[in-house]
Amino acid sequence: MRTTTFAAFAACFLIAGCQQAPDAPFPSGTIVDMSYAFNDDTIYWPTAPGFNKATDFEGVTDAGFYYTAYTVSTAEHGGTHLDAPIHFSEGKWAADQIPLENLMGSAIVIDVQEQAAANRDYLISVTDIENWEAEFGPIPEGSIVLFRTGFGKFWPDREAYMGTAERGPEAVALLHFPGIDPAAASLLATERSIKAVGIDTPSIDYGQSNLFESHQNLFGANIPAFENVANLDRLPMTGATVIALPMKTEGGSGGPLRMVGILPN
């Protein structure tokens, strides 16, 4: 009996999701900040207004104490942000409706840096997913699937990151960055059971997409996306935990996201 209890206790440290010992620090592991700061350089879609931070007050008040306050404004889809399923799928979850448990969990990383370096219009394929599974096994149920294209290293250089630094509606046709092939998105949406996807580019559909079919395929299955994810190069292929909490805008189609990776020690 004692042996069984000890075995269960020991297994506790090996299995993700198990409760920690009461005196263990929380969270245990190395923390990685997976969000970019919002500032004047933050990359937005060419048609979206950028981030704005206006000063309401900054300095020493008449009463003698220091005080700062700002008013910020932002498009939902810029910087490190959430795409809620309703962004491309009527009736699906808005930013405030996604269950919190779907925004945190075990992460897997599918690396396509080599392919994306050779072709900035690269579409992450069904084969890329199958190759990952051939090495690590089937994508575990409830995973957050992160795609590492390597484009994060270009941030915040708009031209290198997106393919163009131009803005306005005409600039959209000039976008060149990798994304998920709609067939791969469809596979994840229908034949796997995942919580969310994430990518280190401005969009889960590649820059040249006109129909945003990967958005449609995933969001139709209520699978949200995280875009412009930072520091993806620091995550292992398996074993990390991710927590990605967006601003809770009622009915929002997305929004600024504070995303954290916790790496096993």
Ligand SMILES: [Zn+2]
């Ligand atoms: Zn978006």
